[in-house]
Amino acid sequence: MSQTYNPTEFMGNADTHSGVTNAKLGVWLFLASEVMLFATLFTSYIVLRMAAVSWPWGWDVLNVPLATLNTVILITSSVTIVMAYAKAYDKDKAGFQMWMAATLLLSFAFLVVKGFEYGHEFALGIAPSTSVFYAVYFTMTGLHGLHILGGIAVNAGLLYMSTVDEHWQHPLFLGRVEGAGLYWHFVDIVWIFLFPALYLL
């Protein structure tokens, strides 16, 4: 290693002790911390509900059809991001851009549906302070929504980068798409737990 070494030189180097690139390992570790974050929220939810005198049924007070639609949207977006990765793997730029744009569209659709749900609840005068149930509902879905926004930022960034040759040709580009995909699947999985926990149980 010379003294003028470039930090990014070894970032995507798979010739590491573990055989996994730094970036990929970093994303997995980040997801481990995210699991702890959401596990804490789910645990708090269980504790609060177990101790509560009364707790409403999710399907009585929340909009199950819309949430089902959102579940379908998110699962589809997980498929489209895998397609985007496959196209990036094949060096098919147009294909990558199409599938990534589809992923972005679906994530915006998710937020729009969610916003519609929130809007309806606010119109009824429901707020996080209404009851512990709504506190849990708004906090958990809100935090999940923030994660969706983060994913949109990353995915949009990758879509933009693919239009610049320097980035598209970069040896680390595929790894970046993979990292974004891992994160997006995680956000998807959190929703798959949130949906039954809040709406169906």
Add this chain to the structure above:
Amino acid sequence: MSHDEHGHHELSFKEKYIFSVDHKVIGLQYLITSFLFLMVGFGLMMLMRWQLAFPGTPIPLIGNMFPAELAPNGVMSGEFYNSLGAMHGTIMVFLGVVPLAVGAYGNYVMPLQIGAPDMAFPRMNMMSYWLYLPGGIMMLSSFIMPGGAAQSGWTSYPPLSIINPGQTVWLLSMVVLITSSLLGAINFLVTTINLRAPGMSLWRMPIFVWAQFVTAVLLLLAFPPLEAASVLQLMDRVFHTSFYMPKDLVVLGKAYAGSGGGQPLLWQHLFWFLAHPEVYVLVLPPMGIVAEIIANNTRKPLHGYKTMVFSMIAIGVMSFMVWAHHMFISGMSASLGNFFLVTTMIISVPSVALMTCLVFSLKGGSIRYNVPMLFALAFIPLFAIGGLTGLPLGMTVTDIFLHDTYYVIAHFHFVVVSGSIIALMGGTYYWFPKWYGRKMNDKLGLIHFWGSVASMVGIFAPMLFMGLAGASRRLYDPTAHLHNLPVQGWNVVSTCAAYSLFLFQLPFIYNFFNSMWNGEKTVENPWQATTLEWACPSPPPHGNFAKTPTVYRGPYEYSVPGRETDFWMQNDPS
């Protein structure tokens, strides 16, 4: 400065010293910043000590400089005392010791010890520091916010923390600080897993690297729960939800406006789920430093290297299962108390194994009594006092008496001050030659050492006596209660010792900055150590090693029979 198109990229002052991506510069940034925060936290404590020793008398010299609502006529108000207490704990733990142990020492030394050119994610490393500093400044700024700083202790128990003013800034800065430390933890883990030099197998890693590794796992998995818990508390404060607010709460004669139906104990569980692993975050890296110094200065291999590593891993795993021993008298179920009593007794076994290995490492060595070694030697008995005084707190029966007395404060401070901080100070003397290519002055070091150790014992031993006599902690005026009066004299002793501890830090501060420019110049490996950080120039250049080192053997090959020198470096091919 301009960018040179043809040759080396000349770094501007800003890139080199402020927004640097070099782990060594970031490490030193952490070092200086966390030492400053330690001084701030110590300053808050000195104010509190005045009130405890001489309640109701004006604070000398600076008492009149405080605004009248904090200290009318120079006498500290109760609210101000509470703020000082909450901020002292928060600053010392989250802004002082942990950033010093992990951000400074870990950042600087760990990549060198594994033979890496830098951290795995240099820019993320920079980001960790640049979240830590604003987070810290934000925390301090709460003193000048309307409502003042947080007043609910560093543990921030609701409902008090949700009703009290000042807590919102505390929560926001905690979220920033937690993010910083999460980024750091990811970086440390990836670096240790992926960037080790050829031949540096796991069982050849120095104990310090192992300590940092286990610490990073704890930070990665224990901090997110506090982040979530802080978000919930923030919701309670800002959006008036009732995650932690019970039903039918009456505050100052009025019914609480929120819906109620939450669980105050939930916060305590979530908080201690972080804060107990956090104790080991405070302790493991300093233990690693002590192990390095002891192996180097006894000139023999550590006794039980693998035992120490397995003990650290065991501590790491167990530390997630002991949290509720902080809550024995909180009203939680008594059978739950029994469970946590048992796990607490179990976790003391690997801790004792670690200490035993350190003591046995001394046996039969020809010990060099230099300044870092004195700190390492002082660590063993003082930390042991801290550890052993913890056992009665971990047992439900004795804890009923000792809980919330000065005994708890004495126990914790013996562990963290005369344990962790002593070791971290020793680490400064040990690695200073690597940082600046110069040695710190020995005479000033000896004054600093003996003065600090005597003062620390002088501060905390009286607290043990007071606690055993039943003196309650968190009291603004200890003389207001009859049962505290017989031991009030110890408060005066403790306060005097605290001020003397401050005086004995002055030679250290002078020594540190003076030696940076005027210290005696040293060579690459002044302590004749075996680990890789001594195999590169002092200070190491950008990129650390001229050529990636290859590792041939374990970390502590001292006094190997048949060799000319008494140390065999890890990268020595002969």
